[in-house]
Amino acid sequence: MTSTISCTVSDSLSGKLIVLAVTGSIAAVRTVDLARDLIRRGAAVHSVMSGAATEILHPHALEYASGNPVVTRITGRVEHVEFCGVGGRADLLLIAPATANTIGKIAWGIDDTPVTTYATTALGSGVPVVVVPAMHEAMYRHPAVMSNLEALRSMGVVVLDPRIEEEKAKIAESRTVVLEVERLLGPNDLAGRRVLVTGGATAERVDPIRILTNRASGKTGAEIALEARRRGAEVTLVHRGRLGLPLKEVYVESAEDMLRAVLAELEGGGYDAIVAAAAVSDYTRDPSADKIKSGGELVLRLRPTSKIIAAVRASHPEIKMVGFKAETFLSDEELIFRARESMEKNRLDIVVGNDVGRGGMGTEDNRVLILSRSGRVAEVAGKKREIAEAVVDALAGELS
Structure with missing residues (x-):
């Protein structure tokens, strides 16, 4: 029963119907999980399989995963038109995995499998198409395959690049595919x-x-970056992590590293906004070149770090800025007052007030107050993805 998992992660795809088209790559076994991931975000999933795909994955598996019958041949119902024709039921055709054979056929308008029939119909009626290649690396590198992928891109097809590992062009990770579907x-x-x-x-x-260091997990920053990407932005995440997210990540260690990385990115130009969600160290020291011997009392002399938001505002007065104000054990009125002080001092457009004394550091859930320059205060409590959605809502409002 797909109803038990629908919207359990989010409702970002609620009301959307996605046709999952599967071709004859061993990566077809991954599509059961992919279908479920789409459903967990509210999508309805209908599947179509080529004959070669059914030799790798039984259609019953996708029927179970999606809760809907699987098309393995075109019948008098003209299923391709029902779903991908003009005014059809599908919001998007997702071909995952896509073999070199299928990619070539779609690029050249050859239509001899259920999957290519769906693709021809979708491209002719303006239904968005996403292709997720999977094959041996040597096949992927073939000049004709490269040319065919470029031909698909020129038709408006979104191609998600494979992961090159172990001499294979492996299917993109499910989270990358799902994020792209959410974006589209x-x-x-x-x-x-x-x-x-x-x-x-x-x-x-x-x-x-x-x-x-401190107890910040980085979950809020990562969720904000992902949400901004879902909403169509080009996103860079500067943090002390290597999460392999489907966006640009810049690794830093210290507060000074982060300051330099942020200013270097902004100097490249073109950024519209910065969301300063990092819990940056307030103090640092000149490190010892050798290990400090253990045993006995140890006194460390610390000096304050530079404030990133102050440096950014000084060098980029035009950029939209979202800041975070973390405090402990304050009333909402006091937290709002401190957040307003930070807003005025640093000329921030939005401030997220966060009483970490009540939780939120290193947890899955949090409660925050989002303040805008207009005077509006929004209380948001829940999963950090929900908080990220509210923060990006506020930022989108400022940018519009």
Whole structure:
């Protein structure tokens, strides 16, 4: 029963119907999980399979995964027109995995499998098409395959590049595919915008072994970056993590590293906004070159770090800025007052007030107050993805 998992992650695809087209790559076994991931975000999934795909994955598996019958041949119902024709039921055709054979056929208008029939119909009626290649690396590198992929791109098809590993061009990870589907079917209110996000804790070296850091997990920053990408933005995430997210990640360690990385990115130009969600270290020290011997009392002399939001505002007065104000054990009135102070001092457009004394550091859930310059205060409590959605809502409003 797909009803038990629908919208359990989010409702970003609620009301959308996605046709999942499967071809004869061993990566077809991944499509059961992919279908379920789409349903967890509210989508209805209908599947179509080529004959070669049915030799790798039984149609019953996708019928179970999607809760809908699987098309393995075109019948008198003209299923391809029902779903992908003009005014058809489908919002998007997702071909995953796509073999070299299928890619070539679609590029040249050859129509001899259920999947290519759906693709021909979708391209002729303006239904968005996403192709996710999977094959041996040597096949993927073939000049004709490269040319065929470029031909698909020229037709408006979105091609998600494979992961090159173990001499294979492996199918893109499900989270990458799902994020692209969410982007294509989402509100697209940040299309054409560039957004820089800082996230997580920084770490200050004490010696070659020890660091000073804090309990921030980086989940909020990562969720904000992903949400901005869903909404159509080009996103860079600067943080102390290597998460392999389907967007640009810049790794940093210390507060000074983060400051330099942020200013270097902004100097490249073109950014419309920065969301400063990182829990940046307030203090640092000149690290010892050698390990400090253990035992006995240890006194460390610390000095304050530079404030990233102040440096950004000084060098980029025009950029939209979202700041975070973390406090402990304050009333909402006091938290709002402190957040307003930060807004005025740093000329921020939005401030997210966060009482970490009540939780939120390193947790899955949080409660925040989002303040805008207009005086509006929004309370948001829930999963950090929900908080990210509210923050990006506020930022989209400022950018519009």
